[in-house]
Amino acid sequence: MSQPYALVFMGVSGSGKTTAAQAFAEKMGWPFAEADEFHPKANVDKMSQGIALNDDDRWPWLRDIRDWISQKSHEGTSVVLTCSALKKSYRVLLEEADADVRFVLLDADREVLKERMLHRENHYMPASLLDSQLATLEPLEADEPGVIIDSQHPPEQIIAKTLEYLGI
Numbered sequence: 001m002s003q004p005y006a007l008v009f010m011g012v013s014g015s016g017k018t019t020a021a022q023a024f025a026e027k028m029g030w031p032f033a034e035a036d037e038f039h040p041k042a043n044v045d046k047m048s049q050g051i052a053l054n055d056d057d058r059w060p061w062l063r064d065i066r067d068w069i070s071q072k073s074h075e076g077t078s079v080v081l082t083c084s085a086l087k088k089s090y091r092v093l094l095e096e097a098d099a100d101v102r103f104v105l106l107d108a109d110r111e112v113l114k115e116r117m118l119h120r121e122n123h124y125m126p127a128s129l130l131d132s133q134l135a136t137l138e139p140l141e142a143d144e145p146g147v148i149i150d151s152q153h154p155p156e157q158i159i160a161k162t163l164e165y166l167g168i
Helices: 017-028 041-048 055-074 088-095 110-118 127-136 155-166
Strands: 005-010 032-034 079-082 100-107 146-150
Touching (some): 005 017, 005 055, 017 100, 017 155, 041 055, 055 088, 100 155, 146 155
Parallel strands (some): 005 079, 005 100, 032 079, 100 146
């Protein structure tokens, strides 16, 4: 590997990003970050009230994530993180990081996603925003550095498929 990886587990809320990313980070011994932790309070407050974020809300948040990836890469550290990265333009911005940025899109049916969201605890993203996220989601395209994996697979299979995609 010529430079450290930044492996972004992406998808809509409820897709299993955190579970899969934490398991992958633990297996690889790479630091893990939850992109939601980079949101400013104003964004969290909006989402908590059931108000979808717009691009003006997201750009500073995405730049902070990009800069964190670059910082870790300059330290020689590969990282694993979760980030919805719903639009291609968001992923293009993240790819500006000084790292080998790769995406793992975790995909699931709407009903599975909704069920997961309804049974989560201590999360500010309400199930009422699922449809807006699904409408915003632009799946990975062939020219993007990533893979699409069914999030209904157990974490071990998601990890195996991700390692196979990375060739490690």
